Amino acid sequence: MIGMRNVVFVAPFPMDATLRFARGFARLENVRVLGVFQKPPWAEKGRTFDDLVAVEDALNPEDIVSAVRRLEGAYGPTHRLTGVLEPLQTPLGIARERLGIEGPTAAVAERFRDKALMKDCLRAAGIPCAKHRLATSADAASAFAEEVGFPIVMKPPAGAGCRGTYRIESHEDLRSALAVVRPSAASPVLCEEFLRGTEQSFEAVVAGGKVLAHSISHYQPTPLEVVNTPWIQWVCMLPRDIAGAEYDEVRRIGAKVVATLGLDDGFTHMEWFRRTDGSIAVGEIAARPPGGQLTSMTGLVHDIDIYRCWARAVVDGRLDAPWQRNYAAATVFLRGMGRGRVTRIDGLDEAQKRMGALVEEVKLPRVGAPKADSYEGDGYVILRHSEQATLDAAVEVVLDTVRVRYG
Template sequence: MIRMRNIVFVAPFPMDATLRFAKGFARLENVRVFGVFQKPPMSERGRTFDDLVAVEDALDPDEIVSAVRRIEAVYGPTHRLTGVLEPLQTPLGVARERLGIAGPSAEVAERFRDKSLMKDHLRAAGIPCARHRLATSAEDALAFAKEVGFPIVIKPPAGAGCRGTFRLESEDELRSALANIRPSPAKPSLCEEFLQGTEQSFEALVAGGKILAHSISHYQPTPLEAVATPWIQWVCMLPLDIAGPDYDEVRRVGAEVVRTLGLDDGFAHMEWFRRADGSIAVGEVAARPPGGQLTAMTGLVHDIDIYRAWARAVVDGRLDAPWNRRYAAATIFLRGVGRGHVTRIDGLDEAQRVVGKWVEEVKLPRVGAPKADGYEGDGYVILRHRDQATLEAAVSFVLNTVRVSYA
């Protein structure tokens, strides 16, 4: 008899980007997928999900545990309990431990969530990363800045999307930031030495604590510069060729990071810097699939079903299909000068005419929508090409042609 594996997938809301991951499980053999949502996507019942359970707060470990118990009462034991959202990772770890389900524990999840704890572990293992201090008072932060020198970065210990993250150039700037942030023992701020260099990412698909496959991307410019400069259209590019010795060091460090923080399965998404002298330093690492269209692009450059690849690693502990890099890909995040609401998007026809055949996915800014404040802008274009130089030229063309206006 075939043993069905029950997978419970948790998310507050059934956004399209989130459901892509749940659908990856549904494409595996001998798997039943159950959804736990605040707003269950009832139209997916009998399609992606064998059954759905509604909860009030999907981030509450108690509610996750009781939802899983309700599913188990009808369908039997759970093989894996999972979800892709960053703030879900620790609650999922807590629930796994209480229910005796395999997968990352709360302790492991917390090491990836809490950037101060993360860097304590990384530094103890000799892995290069920014010097840091969890400041519980303004004096603490000022003393740290004296030690490491300006610029420094100040951020929430478990933030996302650059929110509340600032680069400070001088003691005056730091003092005025501290007057707003007011760090305290109850609400500490993470201070970090500023890492100079270009920023890149390293994605690893992990099972049984081993890296099965990896990918690399380049951020152009750094997300922090993109947020600070509201018209910059941020680009995330996956180069065609990552096989060379230029990336040997990040491969070594990436494997060390996964081992040190103790990820057993799933995606590790690490951000790292390359300094002018060629040396590298880890920015941060998350134990979940990457956002920013990076997951989709990782599938596109290898021409694989990346969502099923993630599901396969989590459920069967193996690589679904080999990652042979055949393409370069990039996402251009559409933004423009000004504030207010989107009034028009220029240059689309021209861009379509010249690079349309290499467009894999588009989300256009919606006229009338308020301008988004993040570096991911109001929409995006994903391009893919077999030739690196052609891809780069196409990216420049879109950057110079498509313009979003606001009023």
């Protein structure tokens, strides 16, 4: 008999994409789900959450620790303390250590979060990744560019969503980026050799430190290229078939990365490049599930409740879903040329007619909303089909017919 286990789920805001993960715990037996939020979703009390606590700053380890202590006063010891947001991972690690709760420590979380530390660990283990340097001055950044040659990439050591990420092609680019970034000892910039090729991801279900199941996606094209090219609508594609030998090397490397950085139980989301010469280089890895649509698609291609699967890995350190890839899936992110606010979305009827049967989920751009500056655009369409060619054709239909207008 397993007794009731307390799981504390932390997030600043109850975004829909975040609550989906919390609901995964609510679908497990013998789990009491306790929420810690800056803005608690009170309407979910008695549904997703057995109880909720409000904190001033959900990213502050002190606030997390005192909220957990309050909950422990009412419900007893905490079995797991978790959350899916990237900037929460280190605060959660600090709080776990302070409270004596099992799960990734602050040191483990930092290896997945600080991209310079991550690459130091990976290179020491012989795992291929871009040459890098954490530059604490403009001179150090210039010296790195001199050594590896253009192009290079400059980015924050613990950024997200391509923010503050520059592709630098020339001395002139370097000068203008350095004038904005102004690296210093207090605020260093991560410089990297530019990897040429295609970018893909590798998701893993990890239990007992081992990769028990995995998935692969293709980014079409790379997020940085999307950010820098206003007309491109990003596509994230999960191919139907990833059993081929062309993925053996990334399977081997993915497992080694997880073991090297040291996550025990949960999901990981790794980004990697297939260089033009066919070799593989790791981009980065996170000790959490990927963003909403990629997580949902991972569930769709295997026809499983992926949110519950994640919750199970976190709570019990095991995989309890069948992991058979029966479908291909893709998300087309809706975005268009122009500036200002969303005024109209054209082509929806035609797209619906031509590929509506494949649609699993849609978030339409909201008319009146300011244009997003992210590569994920203003909305998305998730498609799924058992035949790769049918899915590919449907993706083309969305890309060719749906147009977001701004003004």
